[in-house]
Amino acid sequence: MEYIVKTENLSKHFGQEKAVSGLEMKIPKGEIYGFLGPNGAGKTTTIRMLLGLMKPTSGRIEIFQNDLKQERLNILRRVGSLVESPSYYPHLTAKENLEALRKIVGVPKQRIDEVLEIVRLTAAGDKKVKGFSLGMKQRLGIAASLLNNPELLILDEPTNGLDPSGIIEIRNLIKSLPSECGMTVLISSHLLSEIDQMATTVGIVTKGKMIFQDSIEAMRMFAQQSVLLKVSESDKAWRTLLGRGMKAGLDNGIISLPEQSDENVAETVRGLVADGFSVYRVEEERRSLEDIFLQMTREEQAG
Amino acid sequence: MLTILKSEWFKLRKSNIIGILLVGPLIGLGAGIGADIAEAAGMMNEWYMLLIYMNLPYAVLFLPLVTGVLASLVCRYEHQAGGWKQLLALPVTRGKVFAAKYVLILLLVLFIQLFYLAAIVGAGLYKGVADPFPAAIIWKSILGGWVAAFPLVAMQLWMSVWFKSFAAPFAVNVVFTLPSILAMNSEKVGPYYPWAQPFAMMYPATENGDIFFIPWEQLMTVIGGFFLLFYLGGYFYFQRKAV
Amino acid sequence: MMGKLLSAEFMKIKRKGIWFLTVLGPIGVVAMQMVNYGVRKDYLFGQNDDRWGYYLDNIHSFTPLAIVLGIVILTSFMSSIENETNAWKQLMALPVSKMSVYLSKFTVLSLLLLISSVLLLLFTLAFGISLDLGGEIPYDGLLKYSFYPFFAALPVLALQLWAAAVSVNQGVPITLGIVGVILTYAGYALPDWLIWKWPLLLNEWEEPIINVLLGAGTGLFLYAAGMIDFVRRDVK
Numbered sequence: 001m002e003y004i005v006k007t008e009n010l011s012k013h014f015g016q017e018k019a020v021s022g023l024e025m026k027i028p029k030g031e032i033y034g035f036l037g038p039n040g041a042g043k044t045t046t047i048r049m050l051l052g053l054m055k056p057t058s059g060r061i062e063i064f065q066n067d068l069k070q071e072r073l074n075i076l077r078r079v080g081s082l083v084e085s086p087s088y089y090p091h092l093t094a095k096e097n098l099e100a101l102r103k104i105v106g107v108p109k110q111r112i113d114e115v116l117e118i119v120r121l122t123a124a125g126d127k128k129v130k131g132f133s134l135g136m137k138q139r140l141g142i143a144a145s146l147l148n149n150p151e152l153l154i155l156d157e158p159t160n161g162l163d164p165s166g167i168i169e170i171r172n173l174i175k176s177l178p179s180e181c182g183m184t185v186l187i188s189s190h191l192l193s194e195i196d197q198m199a200t201t202v203g204i205v206t207k208g209k210m211i212f213q214d215s216i217e218a219m220r221m222f223a224q225q226s227v228l229l230k231v232s233e234s235d236k237a238w239r240t241l242l243g244r245g246m247k248a249g250l251d252n253g254i255i256s257l258p259e260q261s262d263e264n265v266a267e268t269v270r271g272l273v274a275d276g277f278s279v280y281r282v283e284e285e286r287r288s289l290e291d292i293f294l295q296m297t298r299e300e301q302a303g
Numbered sequence: 304m305l306t307i308l309k310s311e312w313f314k315l316r317k318s319n320i321i322g323i324l325l326v327g328p329l330i331g332l333g334a335g336i337g338a339d340i341a342e343a344a345g346m347m348n349e350w351y352m353l354l355i356y357m358n359l360p361y362a363v364l365f366l367p368l369v370t371g372v373l374a375s376l377v378c379r380y381e382h383q384a385g386g387w388k389q390l391l392a393l394p395v396t397r398g399k400v401f402a403a404k405y406v407l408i409l410l411l412v413l414f415i416q417l418f419y420l421a422a423i424v425g426a427g428l429y430k431g432v433a434d435p436f437p438a439a440i441i442w443k444s445i446l447g448g449w450v451a452a453f454p455l456v457a458m459q460l461w462m463s464v465w466f467k468s469f470a471a472p473f474a475v476n477v478v479f480t481l482p483s484i485l486a487m488n489s490e491k492v493g494p495y496y497p498w499a500q501p502f503a504m505m506y507p508a509t510e511n512g513d514i515f516f517i518p519w520e521q522l523m524t525v526i527g528g529f530f531l532l533f534y535l536g537g538y539f540y541f542q543r544k545a546v
Numbered sequence: 547m548m549g550k551l552l553s554a555e556f557m558k559i560k561r562k563g564i565w566f567l568t569v570l571g572p573i574g575v576v577a578m579q580m581v582n583y584g585v586r587k588d589y590l591f592g593q594n595d596d597r598w599g600y601y602l603d604n605i606h607s608f609t610p611l612a613i614v615l616g617i618v619i620l621t622s623f624m625s626s627i628e629n630e631t632n633a634w635k636q637l638m639a640l641p642v643s644k645m646s647v648y649l650s651k652f653t654v655l656s657l658l659l660l661i662s663s664v665l666l667l668l669f670t671l672a673f674g675i676s677l678d679l680g681g682e683i684p685y686d687g688l689l690k691y692s693f694y695p696f697f698a699a700l701p702v703l704a705l706q707l708w709a710a711a712v713s714v715n716q717g718v719p720i721t722l723g724i725v726g727v728i729l730t731y732a733g734y735a736l737p738d739w740l741i742w743k744w745p746l747l748l749n750e751w752e753e754p755i756i757n758v759l760l761g762a763g764t765g766l767f768l769y770a771a772g773m774i775d776f777v778r779r780d781v782k
Contacts, residue, residue, distance in 0.1 A: 318715055318717065319715060319717065319718060322721075323717060323721050326721055326724070326725055330725065330728055334732065337735065359732070360728045360731060360732050363731070364724070364727060364728050364731055365724060365728055368724045368727075369721070369724060371720075372717050372720050372721055372724070375716070375717060375720075376715075376717045379715070379717070467626075467630060468622070468623065468626035468630070468716070469622055469626065469716035469717060469720050470619050470620075470622035470623040470626055470716065470720075471563065471623075473618070473619055473622070473720055474563070474567055474619045477615045477619065478570070478574070481574065481578075481608070481611060481612070481615070482578065482581075484608075484611075485578055485581060485582060489585070491585075
């Protein structure tokens with residue numbers, strides 16, 4: 001597989017504090033990689049290292065199959081980024097802000113209007129950024145990151161400060177980038193729902209360590225459902241099921257059946273009814289990704 | 304008011320403030336140790352001679368300029384990431400916030416003056432000055448210099464509330480402070496130029512019967528007048544400032 | 547890359563009052579003498595038969611202070627433009643080397659100070675002519691007093707840029723600048739090795755060119771030290 005970003009044993013220590021330790025990040029080409037973790041987990045530190053803003057304490061970073069340490073400038077030419085809160089020059093207008101960056105990345109002037117159009121800031125282009133709302137500043141930051149038509153776009157908490165309609169717009173924009181522009185996107189967030197709606201690959205980080213990295217589908221697999229049965233004489237019914245060699249749990253008088261196909265559930269219910277138990281309720285229990293995320297991060301903390 | 308003052312001090316503690324307070328007195332100490340006061344022997348109290356040498360760099364440039372740094376420092380956290388909003392959303396009036404910041408800077412300037420007094424004594428002991436220490440230095444020169452800073456602090460607080468950067472209020476400060484080098488040599492302009500007052504008030508003059516080294520009328524009109532002007536200017540600006 | 551960075555830097559200093567200060571500095575220095583000569587022209591004319599030379603000396607009594615303070619203000623401004631919303635991280639995530647970012651800041655500052663020097667020359671000349679000082683205009687001295695202080699002040703520029711670029715709290719470089727300007731002010735009585743004394747163009751050999759050469763050399767050295775430190779640090 002072709003990885004756009006690949007880190008090996010990446011670590012960053014601030015004195016005693018290990019902000020990032022032994023991180024192995026792999027981002028395949030054309031993916032939207034959701035970089036997920038609680039606040040202070042090391043997401044921003046990792047991103048800063050990916051951009052060469054911070055030097056790793058140890059480990060290696062490869063972007064576009066080139067070593068970041070040696071090829072930093074050539075790599076950054078093909079990367080767009082927005083790190084933490086948006087940076088801007090308040091005394092300049094939105095267009096002038098982009099122009100100051102454009103001069104450095106060297107793309108045609110019309111690109112400024114294009115990116116302003118993309119983030120819907122065209123009308124505010126000639127206003128000083130000083131007076132912008134947080135959401136507008138965030139859009140301007142995203143516009144700046146798109147300026148050089150990057151092959152890799154790195155966005156740290158991109159929907160921060162946006163209103164709901166803005167979030168949906170930016171989300172749709174990000175989702176369209178891989179197919180329309182061939183970009184690979186890295187977005188970080190502490191909100192799983194956010195990542196769930198955009199990402200195709202997920203990396204979960206907590207306390208500076210990567211605890212999960214796989215496709216979003218693989219992550220959803222964790223959200224396996226189980227079927228809950230409320231029956232009369234639940235204790236007896238549970239034993240009967242176990243006696244038939246079925247996997248079943250009992251919790252507070254509710255029987256739970258993990259990973260059951262429709263046929264199996266039907267079969268089980270039929271059997272219970274035949275044995276004279278009354279089946280009051282058959283429900284599906286769906287663990288939300290949030291639960292899984294919390295469970296994963298909690299397990300990591302406990303362990 | 305006292306609670307605001309305490310919280311202001313709390314915010315300031317971690318901004319290298321002690322170092323900044325000590326810089327001026329150390330410059331004075333250096334000037335004092337390097338001074339050649341032997342020529343004064345027998346003619347005037349050597350402590351006064353020492354003071355004249357030390358005041359030159361300290362009162363002409365350092366004291367007026369440092370008021371700007373202190374004013375910018377006490378507004379620094381508010382200018383970062385919407386701090387004004389946070390502070391003014393608390394149950395405090397703007398007037399009190401402004402007054403608390405002003406009083407805090409005055410206290411800091413007073414500390415600097417006291418450190419400077421220690422520097423005078425230190426330099427004198429180092430030089431082995433034998434004359435009796437004139438107590439007038441303490442309440443005339445040290446307190447006088449402090450009082451002379453009142454309008455300057457007000458002006459700088461105004462500028463610091465206005466501008467986010469340290470550089471802009473400092474530029475204003477420089478523009479007004481540099482001409483005092485000329486003004487203090489002029490009998491016509493010197494007494495009326497606010498930025499020349501610290502030097503005038505700290506400069507040991509012959510006994511004139513006044514409380515300070517400058518005439519009482521000058522103190523009331525020039526220092527008092529400009530203090531009112533600058534303080535009210537800053538106060539009303541701050542009242543209307545959009546945060 | 548430098549060309550692009552420079553044009554971006556010049557864009558960023560718009561509307562910040564930086565150009566205004568660049569012009570104000572030399573105006574201020576000459577304006578002091580306008581006041582001085584305006585108040586006591588006859589007295590000053592009587593002080594020295596070489597009226598042009600004496601006039602230039604008077605001008606030069608403020609130039610070193612103005613240039614040192616100007617450096618403190620401009621370096622802090624340059625740094626605060628990036629500090630205000632921490633635009634350093636945005637700038638440094640572009641395909642530019644940290645060295646060239648630092649060099650571009652230094653270059654812009656040097657150009658601004660050079661412009662100030664040119665203006666100082668023009669204003670000094672204009673007011674000098676209007677004073678009707680008589681005798682030959684000493685273009686030699688005029689050039690020396692306008693440009694030598696700039697070169698002699700390069701170490702101060704390098705040091706202040708270093709302090710301003712790495713300090714989150716701009717109170718630190720400004721306080722350093724205040725100490726510096728006091729050393730310049732008291733420079734007559736201080737040893738020759740203090741870099742803040744150099745813009746006074748005084749030394750024990752009475753050869754101002756020594757200050758220029760020392761300034762350029764030491765300035766380069768301090769510039770390199772500041773740049774290496776800046777590059778070594780993580781971006782804020």
